[in-house]
Amino acid sequence: xASTATWNGRNIKDADGKLITKHGIIIDDIDDDNxxxxxxxxxxxxxxxxxxN
Amino acid sequence: MANWIRALLVVTIVATALTxxxxxxxxxxxxxxxDICTPIVIDEIGLGDDISTEFGNELDYGDLCLTxxxxxxxxxxxxxxxxxxxxxxxxxxxxxxxxxxxEDYESVVLEAKEGSIKAxxxxxxxxDLTKATTDNPLEIKFLGQNMRIWNIKxxxxxAVLGDSSLLFISESRIIDGKRxxxxxxxxxxxxxxxxxxxxxxIARGSTKQVNGLHITNQEAFYDSQNTASSFAEVSxxxxxxxxxxxxxxxxxxxxxxxxxxxxxxxxxxxxKIDLEFDGPYIGIENANEMFGQLFxxxxxxxxxxxxxxxxxxxxxxxxxxxxxxxxxxxxTTHFRANENELRxxxxxxxxxxxxxxxxxxxxxxxxxLNSISYSNSLGKIQDIDVTISGSTYxxxxxxxxxxxxxxxxxxxLSTATWNGKHCNVExxxxKRC
Numbered sequence: 001x002a003s004t005a006t007w008n009g010r011n012i013k014d015a016d017g018k019l020i021t022k023h024g025i026i027i028d029d030i031d032d033d034n035x036x037x038x039x040x041x042x043x044x045x046x047x048x049x050x051x052x053n
Numbered sequence: 054m055a056n057w058i059r060a061l062l063v064v065t066i067v068a069t070a071l072t073x074x075x076x077x078x079x080x081x082x083x084x085x086x087x088d089i090c091t092p093i094v095i096d097e098i099g100l101g102d103d104i105s106t107e108f109g110n111e112l113d114y115g116d117l118c119l120t121x122x123x124x125x126x127x128x129x130x131x132x133x134x135x136x137x138x139x140x141x142x143x144x145x146x147x148x149x150x151x152x153x154x155x156e157d158y159e160s161v162v163l164e165a166k167e168g169s170i171k172a173x174x175x176x177x178x179x180x181d182l183t184k185a186t187t188d189n190p191l192e193i194k195f196l197g198q199n200m201r202i203w204n205i206k207x208x209x210x211x212a213v214l215g216d217s218s219l220l221f222i223s224e225s226r227i228i229d230g231k232r233x234x235x236x237x238x239x240x241x242x243x244x245x246x247x248x249x250x251x252x253x254x255i256a257r258g259s260t261k262q263v264n265g266l267h268i269t270n271q272e273a274f275y276d277s278q279n280t281a282s283s284f285a286e287v288s289x290x291x292x293x294x295x296x297x298x299x300x301x302x303x304x305x306x307x308x309x310x311x312x313x314x315x316x317x318x319x320x321x322x323x324x325k326i327d328l329e330f331d332g333p334y335i336g337i338e339n340a341n342e343m344f345g346q347l348f349x350x351x352x353x354x355x356x357x358x359x360x361x362x363x364x365x366x367x368x369x370x371x372x373x374x375x376x377x378x379x380x381x382x383x384x385t386t387h388f389r390a391n392e393n394e395l396r397x398x399x400x401x402x403x404x405x406x407x408x409x410x411x412x413x414x415x416x417x418x419x420x421x422l423n424s425i426s427y428s429n430s431l432g433k434i435q436d437i438d439v440t441i442s443g444s445t446y447x448x449x450x451x452x453x454x455x456x457x458x459x460x461x462x463x464x465x466l467s468t469a470t471w472n473g474k475h476c477n478v479e480x481x482x483x484k485r486c
Contacts, residue, residue, distance in 0.1 A: 018150070018157075018159045019151055019152050019471070020100065020161060021100075021153075021450065021457055022101040022102075022152075022452050022455040023100075023450040024100060027457070028368065030466065031466065032465055032466060033372055033464055034370055034371060035371050035372075035466055035469060036368065036369065036371075037448070037457070038367065038368045038369070039369065039434045039435045039437050039448070040366050041365045041366070041435050042362075042364055042435075042436070043099065043452070044161075044362055044364055045098055045100070045148075045362045046098045046100065046147075046148035046161060046163070046359040046362075047361070047362055048095070048096060048097070048098050048104060048108075048163070048357065049093055049095045049357070049359075050093065050095075050112070051092065051357075052092050052093070052117050052355050053197075053355065
């Protein structure tokens with residue numbers, strides 16, 4: 001079970017995959033005695049489309 | 054006879070309109086039927102970056118199917134453009150996460166700060182817009198809708214939205230489920246209109262709300278010889294009459310608001326990234342902070358949506374583990390991946406044990422335990438550098454300012470930080486950092 005953490009003054013109740021770095025590394029879980037993370041093959045980006053209807 | 058007169062009148066009006074159109078010197082025409090525009094643009098935006106890093110601050114008809122035309126008022130003319138503007142006054146719009154943003158997002162979302170998404174109608178040549186009247190309005194196409202604008206002050210105007218149509222006496226249109234009938238035209242251009250049983254008289258150039266619909270009498274042609282041949286040019290619709298002041302909410306929404314300014318200026322519009330534009334501009338912007346995967350402009354004029362690029366991930370778990378080497382038991386930091394993507398010490402490993410004396414211990418394919426020495430640079434996971442400094446391990450992204458670090462104290466994870474900011478300084482005591 002993940003620990004409660006606060007980052008930058010905000011209470012992050014658990015990591016649960018929502019701590020995502022700019023590169024796209026996902027902190028899946030932070031526990032009292034381990035850390036789990038996922039590293040993408042390449043930098044993750046958002047593919048954004050702008051569409052005139 | 055009546056049909057013959059009708060046909061003649063329509064031809065005459067069209068010919069007159071064409072004559073008027075060509076009488077004005079047009080410095081540059083808008084789109085012609087042969088022009089091709091791009092309906093969609095796509096780019097990849099880094100997490101935490103503003104959308105303008107790839108799309109630029111300003112998009113116009115050269116990038117998307119946006120309006121390019123010219124307008125004429127009282128003999129003056131100007132080339133005009135519709136533009137989409139991002140990151141105005143450093144108000145960011147882009148993909149964010151719980152780490153990169155101030156919000157506790159569950160995943161990657163597009164976050165738009167208030168006023169960060171804007172669309173404008175701008176004027177490339179100086180023109181006195183205050184000359185616009187009901188008889189000679191500023192006529193533009195903005196957000197996919199025709200607008201007839203008059204009563205222009207520096208940051209306000211009056212307008213009618215939508216296309217006009219010709220109605221002969223006794224002729225009807227069904228608008229929003231209501232029958233609208235032109236009943237009479239007076240010699241001075243007033244019209245009597247019946248909207249589903251409610252009758253009102255509207256003077257030439259005026260607008261009235263009749264039974265829920267806005268009716269604008271744009272022009273009325275009275276034929277004294279044959280009143281049946283009289284007809285009017287009217288604009289009919291729901292919410293088609295606008296009295297706009299800068300900062301007002303856009304029609305029927307609190308998500309968007311008008312951003313209007315310098316309309317009394319006769320300078321051409323000069324867009325600026327950090328400041329208000331010079332010269333006149335008519336625009337809208339998002340009125341609130343918004344987040345999600347899809348943003349839609351009013352009237353579905355334009356939509357912006359995002360999805361993440363697909364990547365394969367290597368999952369890694371790190372903890373403290375005592376490793377029995379056969380001859381001794383050593384305290385190590387244990388890395389375990391879901392595949393052979395730990396490229397430590399020149400090897401490609403699924404598991405590695407790091408001791409405190411500079412040795413990296415691993416199993417050979419034949420099951421034999423082996424070790425090699427390591428320096429500060431342990432190796433890579435995918436294209437992320439893994440370094441050691443004292444007891445701290447850092448996942449060093451090639452991006453500046455995107456490093457994740459962690460350290461153990463005894464068997465416990467003591468710190469976890471992103472860009473030097475602690476996630477768990479007092480983790481053990483307070484379950485927070």
